[in-house]
Amino acid sequence: xxxxxxxxxxxxxxxxxxxxxxxxxxxxxxxxxxxxxxxxxxxxxxxxxxxxxxxxxxxxxxxxxxxxxxxxxxxxxxxxxxxxxxxxxxxxxxxxxxxxxxxxxxxx
Numbered sequence: 001x002x003x004x005x006x007x008x009x010x011x012x013x014x015x016x017x018x019x020x021x022x023x024x025x026x027x028x029x030x031x032x033x034x035x036x037x038x039x040x041x042x043x044x045x046x047x048x049x050x051x052x053x054x055x056x057x058x059x060x061x062x063x064x065x066x067x068x069x070x071x072x073x074x075x076x077x078x079x080x081x082x083x084x085x086x087x088x089x090x091x092x093x094x095x096x097x098x099x100x101x102x103x104x105x106x107x108x
Contacts, residue, residue, distance in 0.1 A: 050093060057090035
């Protein structure tokens with residue numbers, strides 16, 4: 001074992017720093033990906049939730065379109081691909097909100 005070359009004062013300072021770090025800066029727990037950032041109120045109906053989700057997708061599509069208009073090359077293509085996917089999901093959701101007949105699981 002290698003002998004310590006630090007003085008008692010240096011060792012005390014280092015111990016004090018570690019103690020302060022432990023109590024003032026506790027280690028953060030990694031977020032659980034299954035935890036929800038927010039939850040719906042109990043009184044929100046499925047129809048209300050679907051309508052709000054459709055509105056969020058509409059706003060997302062508008063944001064993607066406006067962002068993509070000012071881009072070029074592959075960055076523009078990526079944004080417009082995202083826009084297309086958002087619009088497809090929005091169309092499916094709006095179809096369901098309007099009472100369209102959609103299966104819960106895709107046919108195979």
